[in-house]
Amino acid sequence: AQSVAQPEDQVNVAEGNPLTVKCTYSVSGNPYLFWYVQYPNRGLQFLLKYITGDNLVKGSYGFEAEFNKSQTSFHLKKPSALVSDSALYFCARSRGSSNTGKLIFGQGTTLQVKP
Amino acid sequence: NAGVTQTPKFRVLKTGQSMTLLCAQDMNHEYMYWYRQDPGMGLRLIHYSVGEGTTAKGEVPDGYNVSRLKKQNFLLGLESAAPSQTSVYFCASSPGTEYSPLHFGNGTRLTVT
Numbered sequence: 306a307q308s309v310a311q312p313e314d315q316v317n318v319a320e321g322n323p324l325t326v327k328c329t330y331s332v333s334g335n336p337y338l339f340w341y342v343q344y345p346n347r348g349l350q351f352l353l354k355y356i357t358g359d360n361l362v363k364g365s366y367g368f369e370a371e372f373n374k375s376q377t378s379f380h381l382k383k384p385s386a387l388v389s390d391s392a393l394y395f396c397a398r399s400r401g402s403s404n405t406g407k408l409i410f411g412q413g414t415t416l417q418v419k420p
Numbered sequence: 421n422a423g424v425t426q427t428p429k430f431r432v433l434k435t436g437q438s439m440t441l442l443c444a445q446d447m448n449h450e451y452m453y454w455y456r457q458d459p460g461m462g463l464r465l466i467h468y469s470v471g472e473g474t475t476a477k478g479e480v481p482d483g484y485n486v487s488r489l490k491k492q493n494f495l496l497g498l499e500s501a502a503p504s505q506t507s508v509y510f511c512a513s514s515p516g517t518e519y520s521p522l523h524f525g526n527g528t529r530l531t532v533t
Contacts, residue, residue: 309462339521348424348510348524349463356519395462405470406451406514406522407478410462 307331309398311411318386318418326381326414328396337399338379339408340370342392349395355379366390386418422446426511426525433501433532441496441528443511449523450516452494453478454486456507457527463510469494470516501532 308331318324330336337356341349353364360372370381379396393415397408424445433439443452450471455463465478467486475486483505485497494513498505508529512522 314460337519341522341524346526348512348526349522350524351521354519354521397463405516406453406512406520407465407468408463408522410464412460412462 307333307336307398307400307409309396309409309411311394311396311414313414314412315415315417318416320388320418320420321385324381324383324386324390324416324418326394326396326416328379328381328411329377330379330396330398332377338370338372339397340364340368340379340381341395341397343395343413344392352381352394386416388418388420391416391418424511424513424523424525426509426528428528429526430529431531433498433530435502435532437501438497438499439501439530440498441509441511441530443494443496443513443525445492445494445511445513445523447513447515447523448491449513450491451514452488453512453514453522454484454494454496455510455512456480457510458507466496466509501530503532506530506532 310329339354340352343349355372363369396411400407427442453468454466469488472491487495511525514520
């Protein structure tokens, strides 16, 4: 079955340090991959996506993600974390190899950035 | 530009009661979706629509019905609420083009007692 795994429930980093939020996906075709962020009492906001091509994808708010086909991973990264980056982050993949919005989400990772 | 608007924001139901959640988008998007969010489970797709007058089942459709009579609105109905339907419900929309991301509403927190 198609799936997305986010192995860490919570990631803690100090402000100014680099951050990584991990995501792995099940191998099934050539999926589209996404990262979304959710702030308290709000809906999810799109951060970035991987469709094809360059393995390093740049997105909103200074975030980037590295696609690694051999490891079936799509980790979210940022060189220097901000306290305002504290939120819940979701990795998602398309169902199959088409993007019709029928996404499969990971369980989410809470990012806590401390001053 | 409001984007995706969900009403109500909060609701408490007793087991067996019914209700309808309303989603409205003002972006002229073709596709609309209902997801539910539960702790530790991410978001799961309930139903979706690829255009006015169409609906289709998602991953967890049981106990829910939907309608899309107008392009801008997508309704989610619970005919007989159960405690297992306690969740946060999110509506989303997208243009339906190949690489388009989803635009989410702010959610409806539903508690069934």
